[in-house]
Structures are given as structure tokens and as C-alpha cells.
Amino acid sequence: MSDLKNKNTMNKKHDETPLLRIRGLKYAYSNDKHALNGIDLDIWNGEKLAILGANGAGKSTFFLNLNGVLKADAGSIELDGVKMSQNKKDLNRLRSSIGIVFQDPDNQIIASTVRGEVSFGPMNQEIPVEEVRIRTEAAMKRMDIEQFADRAPHYLSSGEKKRVAIADIIAMHPEIFIFDEPTAALDPASSQMLEGVLDRLSDEGRTIVVSTHDVNFAYRWADRIIVFKDGKIIAQGTPDEIFRNREVLEAANLHEPTLMTVTDHLKSAGLIPESSDNPRSVEAFVRMTKELTALSEKTTDTGVEQSA
Numbered sequence: 001m002s003d004l005k006n007k008n009t010m011n012k013k014h015d016e017t018p019l020l021r022i023r024g025l026k027y028a029y030s031n032d033k034h035a036l037n038g039i040d041l042d043i044w045n046g047e048k049l050a051i052l053g054a055n056g057a058g059k060s061t062f063f064l065n066l067n068g069v070l071k072a073d074a075g076s077i078e079l080d081g082v083k084m085s086q087n088k089k090d091l092n093r094l095r096s097s098i099g100i101v102f103q104d105p106d107n108q109i110i111a112s113t114v115r116g117e118v119s120f121g122p123m124n125q126e127i128p129v130e131e132v133r134i135r136t137e138a139a140m141k142r143m144d145i146e147q148f149a150d151r152a153p154h155y156l157s158s159g160e161k162k163r164v165a166i167a168d169i170i171a172m173h174p175e176i177f178i179f180d181e182p183t184a185a186l187d188p189a190s191s192q193m194l195e196g197v198l199d200r201l202s203d204e205g206r207t208i209v210v211s212t213h214d215v216n217f218a219y220r221w222a223d224r225i226i227v228f229k230d231g232k233i234i235a236q237g238t239p240d241e242i243f244r245n246r247e248v249l250e251a252a253n254l255h256e257p258t259l260m261t262v263t264d265h266l267k268s269a270g271l272i273p274e275s276s277d278n279p280r281s282v283e284a285f286v287r288m289t290k291e292l293t294a295l296s297e298k299t300t301d302t303g304v305e306q307s308a
């Protein structure tokens, strides 16, 4: 697999310092097995990064090592070119720069009301009370949880709790947002709303890392995809590069995005020109088919005129 790992497939040219530079990161929950077995990764300012990999591949463990919830056994983390140590000052810096929405909201939620929960993070950042209030209300509005503001988070449904956990992190205004399987508990409308939230955060220049098992989401959303297996990165590249790589898909329990399969099929049936770019979203697919229909109507019209 090393040839896949070493293939530099980034779709943007970067000559500045990465926002996060991770080298040789190792972590074991017990002596017999490493959950992380030497992770090397650069994360660039403003990118949309998807992390894929089978259950147990190490994605959540990796995230928990990034903001010091778990302490790495080996390796280094640089934030904006500055090497982070395990002292309190650096851990605080990591935690205020990297906001993680946990896979399981029950591991994150601590306050007795939703409003208290969402304001908890900014309150601990020692920012003025009025600013905390503004951030809290804005984050609740973004995640459409204002109607739950005075309720106890632990008595919400799992999708509602997940939205509270996401609002928690939005209110903290971190540089890097990490979402660990954010859509897993969400209904389709809430997933779509979340994708809108991710787009807005990205438009505001934030760096976003999302782990997901939803290959269709990763295909349409990510600038770059990282694939984990057994505590290692086995591949990284653009969505097209990753999902064209059968070896990687098989190794990581992944499958092709539906739109890729459908478009390839239409191409081989001669219904779409081979030269067309594969659309990555349903909207792009609809746009492409409309353009092709308009083009074929124009050609037919021209043909009729010429033969008349």
C-alpha cells in the first residue's frame, strides 16, 4: 500500500506552513495493540477534508489525540508551525484552536440545559458575557435547536443531542472544526441543514475535517480524502482519485459513490460523452443533463433548418 500512501495527490498547491502538521502519531489503549500506528498528515488552512475508514480503523482515536483528550505515545503535532508539547498551555491552545464534535454526544454534553451547554465553551474562553450570549444564540439558531434551549440535553433524541453537540463547537469559533460522523444520527433534513452549516463555515475560511461512512457525502463535499486502515493512512487524494482506486475501496470496506456508478454507466451506454466531467452532486448531475439536452435540441434544430 505504500505507493498509495506516498502518492501526493493534493488538488491545491501549498507552499506555506500547514495549519496542522502531524508526524509519527502513535496511540495504544492497551499494551497489545496500537489503535494509531504512525500517522503522518498535513492539514491545510481552509480545506475540507473527509476521513474514511472501516469501523475500528482509528478515526475517532486520531481526533481525540489531536486536541489532547488522549495523550499520544509517540509523534508530534505542530499547530501553525509551532510544536505542541503536553504542557497545560499548549493543551489549552490546541483545545481552543481545534473544536471536536464527538461521535457520541453523551461523551461531550455536560450541562443541565441546552442553552447552558452551548454557552459552556465560550464561557470558559473568558470572553465578555454579552459576546457569550450572542455566540450561544447564533449557534443555537444555526443548528435549529432554539426550541430546546431550556430543556435538559440528556432527555433529547439522539439526533437532537447531536445538533446540540455541534452547536457547542460552533459557539467556540475554533480555527479547525472536526466532526466525527456528524450525520450518523441525523434525519435527511437535518443532514442537509448540517451540510449547509459546513458550507458556511468553509465560506468563512474555517478548516473542516469530517469523518464519515457516507461515501456520497464525501464524494460531493470533500476537497481531499484521507483513508484510514488499522491505525494507518493507506491513501489520500481527491475524491475522484480515491473512489477510482479499487484496491483502496476494498481494503477500507468502502464502495463507489452512487453518482459515479450511474454516470460511468451512462457513459458506457453512450448517453453521456466520455469527455464530460463526472458530476459529484445531484445538482451538478441535473445541470449536466439539462446542458446535454439543450445541446442535443440545438443540434437537432440546426439539422432540421439545414435540411429544409
Ligand SMILES: Nc1ncnc2c1ncn2[C@@H]1O[C@H](COP(=O)(O)OP(=O)(O)OP(=O)(O)O)[C@@H](O)[C@H]1O
Binding pocket: 029, 030, 035, 053, 054, 055, 056, 057, 058, 059, 060, 061, 062, 103
Ligand atoms: N476506549 C477504548 N478502549 C480500548 N480500545 C478502544 C477504545 N476506543 C477504541 N478502541 C479500539 O481502538 C481501535 C480504533 O477505534 P476508533 O474508535 O478510533 O475507530 P473508528 O475508526 O473511529 O471506528 P468507527 O468507524 O466505528 O467509529 C479499535 O480497535 C477499537 O476497538
Ligand SMILES: [Mg+2]
Binding pocket: 059, 060, 061, 103, 180
Ligand atoms: Mg469513530
